[in-house]
Amino acid sequence: MTEGQDAPAIEVSGLTKVFDGRKVVDGFDMSVPRGAIYGFLGPNGSGKTTTIRMMCGLLTPDGGSGTCLGYDIHREAGEIKRRVGYMTQRFSLYEDLTIRENLDFMARMYGLPHRKEKVSRALEDLGLANRSGQLAGTLSGGWKQRLSLAACMIHTPQLLLLDEPTAGVDPKARRDFWDEIRRLSAKGVTVLVSTHYMDEAVQCDFIAYIAYGKKLISGPSRDIPGMVGLTTWRVTGEALGPLEAKLRAEPDVAQIARFGDALHVSGTDKAALDRLATRYEAEGPQKWVEREAGLEDAFIYLMTGSEDNFGLKGAA
Amino acid sequence: MKLFSFARFAAVLVKEFIQMRRDRVTFAMMIGVPVMQLLLFGYAINTDPHNLPTLVEMADEGPVTRAILMGMETSDFFDFQGVVTSQADGDRALRDGTANFVVVIPPGFERDVVRGLRPTILLAADASDPVAASGAVGAIRGIVDTAMTESLTGPLAYAAQTAPPVDVTVHRQFNPEGVTAINIVPGLLAVILSMTMVMITAVAIVREVEKGTMEALIATPVRPLEVMLGKIIPYVVVGYVQTALFLVAAGTLFGVPFIGSPVAFFAGFNLYILVNLAIGFLVSTVARSQMQALQLSFFTILPTILLSGFMFPFAAMPAWAQTLGTAIPATHFLRLTRKVMLKGATLADVAGNMVAISIIMVVVIFIALKRYRGTLD
Numbered sequence: 001m002t003e004g005q006d007a008p009a010i011e012v013s014g015l016t017k018v019f020d021g022r023k024v025v026d027g028f029d030m031s032v033p034r035g036a037i038y039g040f041l042g043p044n045g046s047g048k049t050t051t052i053r054m055m056c057g058l059l060t061p062d063g064g065s066g067t068c069l070g071y072d073i074h075r076e077a078g079e080i081k082r083r084v085g086y087m088t089q090r091f092s093l094y095e096d097l098t099i100r101e102n103l104d105f106m107a108r109m110y111g112l113p114h115r116k117e118k119v120s121r122a123l124e125d126l127g128l129a130n131r132s133g134q135l136a137g138t139l140s141g142g143w144k145q146r147l148s149l150a151a152c153m154i155h156t157p158q159l160l161l162l163d164e165p166t167a168g169v170d171p172k173a174r175r176d177f178w179d180e181i182r183r184l185s186a187k188g189v190t191v192l193v194s195t196h197y198m199d200e201a202v203q204c205d206f207i208a209y210i211a212y213g214k215k216l217i218s219g220p221s222r223d224i225p226g227m228v229g230l231t232t233w234r235v236t237g238e239a240l241g242p243l244e245a246k247l248r249a250e251p252d253v254a255q256i257a258r259f260g261d262a263l264h265v266s267g268t269d270k271a272a273l274d275r276l277a278t279r280y281e282a283e284g285p286q287k288w289v290e291r292e293a294g295l296e297d298a299f300i301y302l303m304t305g306s307e308d309n310f311g312l313k314g315a316a
Numbered sequence: 317m318k319l320f321s322f323a324r325f326a327a328v329l330v331k332e333f334i335q336m337r338r339d340r341v342t343f344a345m346m347i348g349v350p351v352m353q354l355l356l357f358g359y360a361i362n363t364d365p366h367n368l369p370t371l372v373e374m375a376d377e378g379p380v381t382r383a384i385l386m387g388m389e390t391s392d393f394f395d396f397q398g399v400v401t402s403q404a405d406g407d408r409a410l411r412d413g414t415a416n417f418v419v420v421i422p423p424g425f426e427r428d429v430v431r432g433l434r435p436t437i438l439l440a441a442d443a444s445d446p447v448a449a450s451g452a453v454g455a456i457r458g459i460v461d462t463a464m465t466e467s468l469t470g471p472l473a474y475a476a477q478t479a480p481p482v483d484v485t486v487h488r489q490f491n492p493e494g495v496t497a498i499n500i501v502p503g504l505l506a507v508i509l510s511m512t513m514v515m516i517t518a519v520a521i522v523r524e525v526e527k528g529t530m531e532a533l534i535a536t537p538v539r540p541l542e543v544m545l546g547k548i549i550p551y552v553v554v555g556y557v558q559t560a561l562f563l564v565a566a567g568t569l570f571g572v573p574f575i576g577s578p579v580a581f582f583a584g585f586n587l588y589i590l591v592n593l594a595i596g597f598l599v600s601t602v603a604r605s606q607m608q609a610l611q612l613s614f615f616t617i618l619p620t621i622l623l624s625g626f627m628f629p630f631a632a633m634p635a636w637a638q639t640l641g642t643a644i645p646a647t648h649f650l651r652l653t654r655k656v657m658l659k660g661a662t663l664a665d666v667a668g669n670m671v672a673i674s675i676i677m678v679v680v681i682f683i684a685l686k687r688y689r690g691t692l693d
Contacts, residue, residue, distance in 0.1 A: 056535060058531065058534060058535055082537050084535075086532070086535040088531045088532055088535075092529050092531050093529065093532065094331070094335065094529055096334075096335050097334060097335065101331070105327055106536065108323060108324065108326075108327035109324055109533075109538050110536060110537065111323055111324065111537075151532075152532075152535075
């Protein structure tokens with residue numbers, strides 16, 4: 001066991017999973033530093049959930065190797081499970097148990113000492129102490145998600161695996177949730193979180209983007225736009241709608257995204273895009289300004305590039 | 317890491333009991349279904365029907381005729397509804413179901429009897445349902461013989477039948493009055509337990525998978541055996557409650573005797589509960605949703621009712637059906653309960669049935685465990 005503080009929380013290489021002859025995850029490498037918030041992005045069906053399940057010992061990889069918190073993911077799933085908190089995509093607590101019963105059940109699963117106090121404290125931290133007798137199924141989406149987080153934190157894990165934790169939760173609850181994630185990260189908990197949302201992705205220290213079961217790109221968040229290699233022009237002014245329609249027909253424009261009252265026009269061929277910008281600016285009436293491609297632009301580019309993940313997979 | 321943690325097993329057990337208590341409908345079903353089945357099967361089904369509607373076509377009348385008809389009436393098999401005047405009327409009554417039997421007394425019957433000519437009475441029966449007709453058809457010979465012996469006395473004694481050279485004494489053992497309930501009710505326990513145990517176990521496990529709670533559960537250090545036992549044992553308790561209910565009802569409502577060894581019964585029914593839980597567990601490894609689990613459970617119930625010897629005599633089935641029936645645990649448990657309750661069997665007498673159930677159980681558990689590992693992935 002390598003319990004050194006510098007050793008990565010997760011270190012996997014060549015991770016592969018085959019379902020019915022289809023490679024759902026294909027040769028996946030990843031290294032998650034301790035204490036980091038690591039964002040895991042990709043379209044639906046790209047293999048994010050399968051990868052996370054392999055890391056916490058729920059699924060046996062068909063190929064590849066790795067360690068999670070220093071334990072071998074093939075042989076030491078039991079040790080990993082005791083030290084990892086896993087929050088599933090769907091609400092996976094018992095709807096017909098009360099809030100307290102759910103937390104108590106989870107605490108028992110981990111064989112926690114001083115269980116009653118821990119559960120009571122978790123309830124107080126949640127702000128649900130006076131509703132502890134309510135059935136979990138009657139909670140709203142945001143509360144369910146906070147309860148889930150509390151349940152997978154009950155054994156104070158060193159690593160949190162969150163599988164699309166904020167799907168279907170309102171923006172306010174999402175913000176609160178991320179505040180909580182950052183608080184945990186500051187305490188030294190490593191967080192691996194998969195998400196669809198760009199505004200969540202930009203909060204991560206590291207990013208990995210996965211599509212078709214393969215990792216397309218990974219690295220520190222600030223390096224991602226450079227890796228994607230986008231040139232972006234910001235367009236402001238009148239009649240952006242008709243302009244957008246015209247630009248869609250231009251082969252050099254890879255992507256057009258609306259940001260408030262501006263259009264971000266991006267492409268991978270800098271020279272061609274610059275020529276196009278000069279031409280359109282001359283036509284007016286809009287104002288074209290070149291800017292550094294942001295993380296958002298990079299994500300939209302990645303997401304649209306692999307939008308038809310399901311369809312393409314069958315054809316490929 | 318410990319292979320089995322009693323604390324985690326107990327936690328799953330407690331959780332399962334809480335869920336069971338909150339799911340009022342299922343809870344009511346677990347008690348309601350057996351009671352309903354007991355009442356329906358026990359009271360409504362009779363494979364030895366009496367008082368079947370009968371018509372008479374009388375072309376002659378006399379003391380002998382009256383004696384025969386009187387004998388039929390008192391036998392309880394026949395209930396005379398009236399008289400028809402032609403063969404066409406009789407046929408119509410049989411065809412449209414207003415009568416199950418038409419007795420035809422031919423013209424000159426009385427005279428021919430006196431002359432010793434052995435005239436023929438026709439008993440036309442609606443034999444489309446063999447069960448309904450067979451009891452009465454079997455009894456008619458004896459009824460007529462008795463009537464003849466009683467009415468042809470004195471100077472007419474020569475016309476009466478001479479005694480047959482061989483007498484047969486039938487000794488109806490274990491159920492001398494041929495009461496259907498006494499046969500059906502002990503068998504019913506096999507059906508009730510099979511129905512509820514398989515269904516409830518399968519649904520309880522599949523529900524965790526379908527609702528996604530299984531994923532969170534197996535992400536904890538809990539071991540498969542702890543989950544399995546914790547989820548299954550509450551339903552063993554349900555099986556105990558159902559059996560207790562059944563025994564009380566069998567004795568008080570239906571007067572089914574219990575003359576055998578309680579130990580044999582207890583051992584047998586525990587084994588039977590286990591095998592059904594194993595089947596339910598197997599179903600849960602195949603089904604992807606609660607709906608599928610229900611459908612698959614129903615799929616196992618039909619052969620249990622039809623091929624086990626519960627409704628229809630096992631020996632009457634063709635060889636292939638008997639082979640199928642032998643693979644059904646209810647077949648063996650049914651024999652076990654009937655033997656113990658009605659025939660006073662001891663543990664040694666039912667050992668063969670228990671071995672058969674055990675073999676089925678080993679096979680089922682083997683397949684289920686193989687499949688269970690597959691579904692974790």
